[in-house]
Amino acid sequence: MRVISNIGKYFLMLQNVFGKFTKWKVLRQLIFKDIESLIIGSLGIVSFISFFVGGVVSIQTALNLENPFLPKNLIGFATRQSIILEFAPTFISIIMAGKVGSYITSSIGTMRVTEQIDALEVMGINTYNYLIFPKIIALLLYPLVICISMFLGIFGGYIACVYGGFSTSGEFIQGIQLDFTPFHVTYAFIKTAFFSFILATIPSFHGYFMTGGALEVGKASTVSFVWTSVVIILLNYLITQLLLT
């Protein structure tokens, strides 16, 4: 029952986000601030994880290609497919649910606990728009993060594969060009667009409607991470079913 009530509350919140708009001059500053903290601030961890996971995917594929009749370019092919179809859009989004999602929930939650949201409301500001809309706009740049993740994942796979002696550079590059379907990239970016909206709004919901004190801010961040991940996984399944089958 509570879940259904929260779903209703979530959609009402979305309606209010696009209600009365904050003054553009102020909103612009908030958007740039959020781009810096949510997008630019995440590039380091995303790059690091993508590079090394790409490497691991490549090594594991290579180690599983025991049959000498299987061409070595399959390592590049498998790495490309894993990174573009799943790792970059979905698993980086789960990681972002932890990093960006917790940040959003705790920052809005702290504003709730310290009455900063009440202060904004008393001033006559649409707090939904003021707090959540800039995050939605900032996360429109999230596909850029995923793009970097895709590149670095495949690059990490290349480095691990070539310098680990599993295949030659030519074979790996031939593999990443093999049977390339451009729609897979489109599919990945469609998923990413949905995930970016989820990443901005579900953590905001948990921060905005939290009650209690500092301890509850921590709890809200955890709950927000769980729900963001659950929705991303479910949406991933749904979009895959709709677009790839």
Add this chain to the structure above:
Amino acid sequence: MIKVKNISKEFDKSPVLTGISTIFEKGKTNLIIGQSGSGKTVFLKCLLGLFETNSGQIFFENSPINLMSTKERTVLRQEIGMVFQGSALFDSMTVEENIMFPMQMFTKKDDDEVRERANQVIKRVNLINANEKYPDEISGGMKKRVAIARSIVMNPKYLFCDEPNSGLDPKTAILIDNLIQEITEEYNITTVINTHDMNSVMEIGEKIVFLLNGKKAWEGSNKDIFNTDNEAVSNFVYSSDLFKEVRKMYLKKNKS
């Protein structure tokens, strides 16, 4: 002036406020007092329109807030200044930015004009060398001053304060009380203060509304409070030995 007419508020069918009527006068410091859990904060939030009342009406001058459209309410809120219990300063902004914020949101003034006005109120509340500091770099008393400065920067008609001197030492608390009273007179605004600080009651309580279990149990001024025969308010105000002594002395002095 704010007129409250028979308002009631319930949460999950349990009444928190019942049939409260009173008038908060312009140019005066109006105090809402009562024990913790008596409904003071809910009453204040109803006045601010943050909570909808279940029945009754609240008039700002002659306009009932309950019947106002969202647009009218937004306009009214720009005439309201609020000092929160924990100051509620925006921690990502400096002191000066906090004070400039309402003007940046609601006026068409350029940055220089906004900064000039902000510095006027900074001076008025005696904040020295704090413009570039962040809220976590200043003391509790200074935070209250910043909150007061932010609340008056738009020249409000109404000022609401939720326990403005909680967490402050007695000396700073008196300074903050006096500052609020001075500002009330200077700007001729309707000030409503939510408190359970008896020093504030004695110092600046020009009109006092005492709440008990969500009902108005007494109202009067800080002078009336010495002579009241209302047991509930006497028990609350004179719960400490010090205030009992003060009352005895006052009554003795008046008798003689």
